[in-house]
Amino acid sequence: MDKVKEECGVFGILDPEGGNVAHSIYYGLTALQHRGQEACGIVTSDTSGPVGNYHCRKNAGLVSEVFHENSLESLPGNLGIGHVRYSTTGGSRPENAQPLAISYIKGTLALAHNGNLVNTADLKWELVRNGAVFHTTTDSEVIAFYLARERVHTQTIQEAVLATARKLSGSYALVIMSPQKLIGLRDPYGLKPLCLGKRGQTYILASESCALSAVDAEFIRDVEPGEMVTLSEKGIESDRSLQTGRCAHCIFEYIYFARLDSRLDGINVYDARIAAGRSLARSHPVAADLVTGVPESGLPAAKGFALESGLPFGFAFYKNSYIGRTFIKPSQAERESGVHLKLSVLAASVKGKRIVLVDDSIVRGTTMKNLVQMLKEAGATEVHVRISSPPFRHPCYFGTDVPSEEELIANRLSLEGICRMLGADSLGYLDLKALPEMVKGLPLCTGCFDNNYPMEIPEPKPLPFWCGE
Numbered sequence: 001m002d003k004v005k006e007e008c009g010v011f012g013i014l015d016p017e018g019g020n021v022a023h024s025i026y027y028g029l030t031a032l033q034h035r036g037q038e039a040c041g042i043v044t045s046d047t048s049g050p051v052g053n054y055h056c057r058k059n060a061g062l063v064s065e066v067f068h069e070n071s072l073e074s075l076p077g078n079l080g081i082g083h084v085r086y087s088t089t090g091g092s093r094p095e096n097a098q099p100l101a102i103s104y105i106k107g108t109l110a111l112a113h114n115g116n117l118v119n120t121a122d123l124k125w126e127l128v129r130n131g132a133v134f135h136t137t138t139d140s141e142v143i144a145f146y147l148a149r150e151r152v153h154t155q156t157i158q159e160a161v162l163a164t165a166r167k168l169s170g171s172y173a174l175v176i177m178s179p180q181k182l183i184g185l186r187d188p189y190g191l192k193p194l195c196l197g198k199r200g201q202t203y204i205l206a207s208e209s210c211a212l213s214a215v216d217a218e219f220i221r222d223v224e225p226g227e228m229v230t231l232s233e234k235g236i237e238s239d240r241s242l243q244t245g246r247c248a249h250c251i252f253e254y255i256y257f258a259r260l261d262s263r264l265d266g267i268n269v270y271d272a273r274i275a276a277g278r279s280l281a282r283s284h285p286v287a288a289d290l291v292t293g294v295p296e297s298g299l300p301a302a303k304g305f306a307l308e309s310g311l312p313f314g315f316a317f318y319k320n321s322y323i324g325r326t327f328i329k330p331s332q333a334e335r336e337s338g339v340h341l342k343l344s345v346l347a348a349s350v351k352g353k354r355i356v357l358v359d360d361s362i363v364r365g366t367t368m369k370n371l372v373q374m375l376k377e378a379g380a381t382e383v384h385v386r387i388s389s390p391p392f393r394h395p396c397y398f399g400t401d402v403p404s405e406e407e408l409i410a411n412r413l414s415l416e417g418i419c420r421m422l423g424a425d426s427l428g429y430l431d432l433k434a435l436p437e438m439v440k441g442l443p444l445c446t447g448c449f450d451n452n453y454p455m456e457i458p459e460p461k462p463l464p465f466w467c468g469e
Contacts, residue, residue: 007400009206010112011025011081011211012175012182012204012206013079014078015078016078023072025042025082026042026063027215028204028211028215032084033062035257036085037062037084038060039058039061039097041083042058042081043055043056043081043101044080045077045108045110052179054077054110055075056110057075058098060097081110081111083098083113085098100144104152107179108177109148112174112175113138114172116139116399117142117169118458119170120170121460123167124142127145147161147176158239162242170187171191171250173192173223174186182205186223188246189248189454190225190248191398191399192398193264194206194207194222195222196223198217199217199218208264209263209264210261222266226243227240227243246443246454247442248445249444250399250400250445251389251444255272255361260296267440272438273388275304276301276434277305279431280301280358281304283431284386286384287354288356288382289311290354291305291309292315292357294358295343298388301388305356314349316355320342347378347379357385359386359387360389361387361389362410363408369423373423382425384428385426386429390429390432390435390449392408393410393411394447395448397453
């Protein structure tokens with residue numbers, strides 16, 4: 001599909017009463033599977049066991065493919081973290097699967113990272129000049145190296161985490177496991193989500209609140225931008241010394257990434273997408289007979305469009321759930337036909353009708369072009385495309401896999417040119433000014449739309465050749 005790729009998901013859990021947590025991590029990662037389907041992993045340890053003892057399993061594949069009952073039983077312990085990966089920095093290599101776990105002079109340390117650093121090259125050069133040897137090509141390993149190095153010179157793991165964070169520039173939601181503690185850390189802008197939950201006496205950290213529901217945990221609150229929370233047998237400790245007072249939450253969490261039943265930074269994802277559809281209907285009205293969405297991500301905004309416009313909402317596509325990420329498409333022609341296998345038109349719903357087709361974004365335009373053609377071949381008399389985000393014009397440096405500017409259709413063609421290429425009867429994008437209303441005034445990062453990033457982006461620098469792709 002012609003989509004921006006998912007991000008990563010992190011999950012951490014501590015049961016002070018000593019219960020094994022591997023199954024809970026499995027269920028939490030399954031709930032976060034939409035954030036990454038390339039690889040996953042779990043690391044566990046026992047807070048009352050010997051120092052340096054941990055158990056790790058990770059591999060390429062979905063959570064249900066990598067973990068089974070026997071493998072979960074081989075991961076004992078009351079403390080653990082997990083990760084589902086979509087590669088941004090580092091590429092899709094087996095060794096890049098997370099969490100990263102290391103043994104060093106202070107014991108053990110493991111971390112899982114959602115986000116992307118923009119100063120990775122500078123940090124890696126500093127480390128390799130001091131003898132560091134890298135085993136992955138991820139920026140997450142850079143964080144792990146600095147944590148271990150700082151921990152040797154600090155009294156606590158919390159001090160090492162804060163010292164490391166002050167060197168990082170970019171986006172990060174981190175869950176970090178030491179022999180006795182579970183730590184959650186969010187970058188000062190809050191670009192990546194992280195929340196805190198509780199089940200009885202068990203504490204949980206997760207990228208999204210839907211993962212808390214999956215393990216029957218109560219949502220306590222979001223970890224604040226620039227906040228470090230430490231979970232231990234003593235309870236919850238918070239440090240806000242990294243906060244700057246300036247936030248920039250990733251807008252694409254609300255447009256596409258986050259699961260529909262999640263709540264991020266006080267905003268219900270479902271409500272945000274409904275609001276986007278309503279705004280589209282006000283700014284780009286059209287006479288039509290049916291409003292529909294591209295499954296699954298376009299459906300909530302389509303519902304909002306229908307509610308605001310008074311037009312009927314209905315389904316125009318059937319999605320084949322069994323055509324998944326492993327479907328083999330070796331040639332360009334077969335890649336283009338893949339959309340026909342994944343989605344089929346409900347001809348009786350569209351024949352002789354004027355259709356409003358809503359989706360969350362257009363990247364290269366090939367998928368939307370195919371869908372418009374499919375609707376017209378099924379008898380739709382008109383197809384009016386509405387997009388619940390502004391046009392993609394710029395790269396994302398913080399973990400969203402936006403293609404290069406040359407590949408983005410909004411950079412190559414005018415609005416009229418895109419409409420003609422799609423074969424649509426009209427085209428309308430969500431206005432950039434509508435985004436704050438969509439999230440009730442939450443401060444946002446909108447750099448991929450308007451080139452306005454919350455921090456200075458350094459010029460690209462080459463990595464040490466043995467640390468690159």
